[in-house]
Amino acid sequence: MIRLLIADDHPVVRDGLSGMFAADPEFEVLGEAADGAEAVRLAHALRPDVILMDLRMPGMDGVAAIGELARRGNDARILVLTTYDTDGYVLPAIEAGATGYLLKDAPRDELLRAVRAAAQGQSVLSPAVAALLMNRVRAPGPEPLSPREREVLALVADGKTNREAAACLFLSEATVKSHLLNIYAKLEVGDRASAVAEAFRRGLLTPR
Structure with a gap:
């Protein structure tokens, strides 16, 4: 029964x-x-x-x-x-x-x-x-971060400042800041540390 x-x-x-x-x-x-x-x-x-x-x-x-x-x-x-x-x-x-x-x-x-x-x-x-x-x-969902955004976030994960990341990627510091704001919005976080942690959690970044 x-x-x-x-x-x-x-x-x-x-x-x-x-x-x-x-x-x-x-x-x-x-x-x-x-x-x-x-x-x-x-x-x-x-x-x-x-x-x-x-x-x-x-x-x-x-x-x-x-x-x-x-x-x-x-x-x-x-x-x-x-x-x-x-x-x-x-x-x-x-x-x-x-x-x-x-x-x-x-x-x-x-x-x-x-x-x-x-x-x-x-x-x-x-x-x-x-x-x-x-x-x-x-029909899986789209990649949440663009290739450039992932590059920026990988440098941030390595401890680079915005200025250092800009120099590595041959961008202006303002452009790096803009990328970070987009990353925060897409990952629904409010700061650099949270963005890095969330990216690792989702598999968007892998430990080097």
Whole structure:
């Protein structure tokens, strides 16, 4: 028997899902949660095999709850069940640790199969989500720093001042400062040390 926890802020959705799974002897619904915090608490107390997790909920949302469950070492498989299939929802949920991602318009049989697969540790993705992820893999994002910006940042990482970096690259000091400001903006940092650290973290710079 697969033990389930259902997390959704809409009572009618929780009732519908509970009724559907309760009618099948293969499943047991252990509890229902109306938000992410309650889902985390019940998951710890009830130890379900699979959690059906909505994403947009008040207070702690689904992504935060998934991350918190992973941090606590909870071994429940988490199957996202939501109406949203855009990058801003799919990628954070999967990165947080979701086992699968389904949309709420999935047919009943597909949902039952997905829960069975999730309980066995298999990844389950709706066709729309699988296509989105495939497109992301085929079309990686642009290089965040230009070759010249990387040259400037490499010299800064070596301890060069703006004037010294300008001399090495045959640029004016004002141009080096302009490059650094662009680098800060692209890496979302506020100073030289943070820019260097972030560049190493992203693999844009490598130790010499």
